[in-house]
Amino acid sequence: xxxxxxxxxxxxxxxxxxxxxxxxxxxxxxxxxxxxxxxxxxxxxxxxxxxxxxxxxxxxxxxxxxxxxxxxxxxxxxxxxxxxxxxxxxxxxxxxxxxxxxxxxxxxxxxxxxxxxxxxxxxxxxxxxxxxxxxxxxxxxxxxxxxxxxxxxxxxxxxxxxxxxxx
Amino acid sequence: xxxxxxxxxxxxxxxxxxxxxxxxxxxxxxxxxxxxxxxxxxxxxxxxxxxxxxxxxxxxxxxxxxxxxxxxxxxxxxxxxxxxxxxxxxxxxxxxxxxxxxxxxxxxxxxxxxxx
Numbered sequence: 001x002x003x004x005x006x007x008x009x010x011x012x013x014x015x016x017x018x019x020x021x022x023x024x025x026x027x028x029x030x031x032x033x034x035x036x037x038x039x040x041x042x043x044x045x046x047x048x049x050x051x052x053x054x055x056x057x058x059x060x061x062x063x064x065x066x067x068x069x070x071x072x073x074x075x076x077x078x079x080x081x082x083x084x085x086x087x088x089x090x091x092x093x094x095x096x097x098x099x100x101x102x103x104x105x106x107x108x109x110x111x112x113x114x115x116x117x118x119x120x121x122x123x124x125x126x127x128x129x130x131x132x133x134x135x136x137x138x139x140x141x142x143x144x145x146x147x148x149x150x151x152x153x154x155x156x157x158x159x160x161x162x163x164x165x166x167x
Numbered sequence: 168x169x170x171x172x173x174x175x176x177x178x179x180x181x182x183x184x185x186x187x188x189x190x191x192x193x194x195x196x197x198x199x200x201x202x203x204x205x206x207x208x209x210x211x212x213x214x215x216x217x218x219x220x221x222x223x224x225x226x227x228x229x230x231x232x233x234x235x236x237x238x239x240x241x242x243x244x245x246x247x248x249x250x251x252x253x254x255x256x257x258x259x260x261x262x263x264x265x266x267x268x269x270x271x272x273x274x275x276x277x278x279x280x281x282x283x
Contacts, residue, residue, distance in 0.1 A: 010262055012255045021254070025262050029269040036272070037265055047268050050260035123274075 030123030179223035192239040
């Protein structure tokens, strides 16, 4: 596989009025590899930390009924912990997981991940789709689970989507 | 945006009337009278809401004594909505790391190990 100069784009949408966050991202690698990078703890650890090398992957059971927990250090030195369960995992196809940021306990989102095989050379490419459902608009807008350092209060509103909807 | 300003802005927006006012102002300046019109409350009450938004630096009021139109402060709003960019940034970084990792994984994969 050649190293491409341009990165496949990531689209993120937070629709107005619905407590969802959706993303879509393609990879120039076969679905088996992308799935494997989600399943194998040694591989998963290397990318889920978004480039930081201090990710502590304490539990990672990427199978139906499995658990996960990982801890990261923020820029401010504070520890951010995330945990959840894998409600279902279907090899090379699909997974549903819960997601909790321990800084906002009991605000749990449910995220589904779709691994889609795309045609191409050398085993093809992959389209990864994520759909996260939050328990409330405030939870979605408060970005619980993103590890954001700023304390977002419950009254925050998604102005960008509000303004986007204006003619 | 510093912490205090952020707090004031979020507090200001933690009210449906004020959010509605901000939404209205996104299309252009509006006078206090016109802003008050859709609400079932006194103009003084609406004026108080506008004052909160003003103190939070989200809107500015012109000094036109007659009509006093209210303007949205676009810069403040851009800073507030940076959160979605932060989310996007985190995910972008993750997937770039994943790209680099996928490039290193050999094509022949060993059989799946049984998780603990």
